[in-house]
Amino acid sequence: MGLAQNIIFGLVTGSYIAIAAIGFTLIYGIVNMINFAYGEYLTIGAFVGVVTASSLPLPLPIAVLIAMGAGGLASLILARVFFTPINNTGPVPMLLTSIGLGLVLRNAIRLTAGRSGRYFDTQVTTFRFENLPDFSIGSVDLLGDLFVTSQQLVVIGSAIIVFLTLHTLLTRTDIGIAMRAMGDDENLARIRGIDTQMIRDSVWILAGVLAGLAGVLIGIQTNVSAGTGFNHILQILAAAILGGAGSPYGAIAGSYIIGIVLALSVAFLPSGMTGISSAVAFLLLIVVLLIKPSGIAGQEVREA
Template sequence: MALPLAQELIFGLVIGSYIALGAIGFTLVYGLVNMINFAHGEFITIGAFVGYLAVVFGGVSLPVALVVALGVAAVTGWAIARLTFEPMNDAGAVPLLLMSIGLGLVLRNGMRAIAGPDRRNVPVAVTTYRFDDLGFFVTSNQLFIIGVTLFVVLVLHLFLSRTMVGISMRATADNERLALVSGIDTRQIRNAVWLAASGLAGVAGVMLAVSQSANPSVGFGQLLLIITAAILGGAGSPYGAVAGSYLLGVGIAVSVAFLPADIVALSSTMAFAILIVVLLVRPGGIANTEVRTS
């Protein structure tokens, strides 16, 4: 028996939440570094494993594990970017794209060689809140995932609008040359972007480890959805990425309720159907910003 629509909306908000955390970081890198980072999924995987290790072997609570994963993923992503992407800044978009594809493959197989292919579940206590009169239930994990994402979005908004670094990021994204002649250290801004994007990917990884599992392909498995959400929202727009992620998540979850059971595995196809429809109507996405070619 299909769950009520209200229940599917809850599932959609959860899906949209961890997609949003990944899509924000992805679109920050796109907007300021002008590259499509196919290794972004591996930064998510790093966060998933760090969160798992922190809870299981470190014995810390889930919120503490979230902070640990954010820090470790941020520093790791920044270090990897300094070693691989930064020396190629002037090489152009295509070499950077190819580098990110190769780097993602190396990182993914490296983590598989170290950790093995097994799935690891994060052992956290789950409380279920039932609202039978309204036709849905919600778990403490789901509330945690949605709440963390909304908190991150609020902090991001304050960061981009109220801090000098955030304002400099927006200026650099709009016109890097003008920002440079205005006295903004664009190299430091790039470093800040890699730290923020990788840290958010780490948080997304913990969310995925909680809702699904930690495994070497957990981030890569969400990469196409993250890219779709970023383009759907308007490439380069963090706010658009959030809107696109929730539209995508709700669309996927609601479509599952109406798909026959034997093709429910194809529900992710709805993500791309939604993308095609939106881009046909509004090529610049929700934020009306088109994908750059250079």
């Protein structure tokens, strides 16, 4: 495949990583923790989506909304049970708790859903990808042939909608402005009358909603299994750090860099070495952080 086609693959990968990385970095920036259980939130959303779309069945857009709602609800419940009680214990206990919670959730999902992968059967929904146009542009100079599928358009389009909605939320709404204030200085925000616990809960819900959406988009592109979220958590973490931990806009930029590097690594590494594509992405992360430790958006990783 040509360079242009692999860049398209990278943009698709970067899109669903970016959606998840926004939620991940919002948790870091406002709750001040690195949540390694976040990958399982993607898995929960993916399974809810695939069951709703294929087993009930319901139209895919409705299944996506249900998956997003399930992700938000699961995120809030888990936060209230496991993370809110230890808010003041520091980042290390919260980090260790998230690692343990992720392990428990992953194995619980595996015991419940089995080890085999599941696929979105769009034939039984009223939203059929085969009814959407695919675009074959043909030869693009030295870049090679370019073909864009309807699934890829849905993933990229969903990401654009999320980015615009997020920007509006953070800049035009009271709750978004309160989130930004808490990210800068939680004590000052509390003194100014902001209900910090309500904002934390809102962040958990928003992060879960984004995780649910990202899980469904990953499932549409590949499949859904107990390891769906776990297989992507390091890419999400790398994108968030590369962009500048705590910055949603930086997470978006870092995600697309990671996505394109992964796609190009798979395309151009010698046969049999494609399994180290993630290592190439992390090598890029290390190089960038050596040059600019604060990341693209200038947000340094704190004591967490």
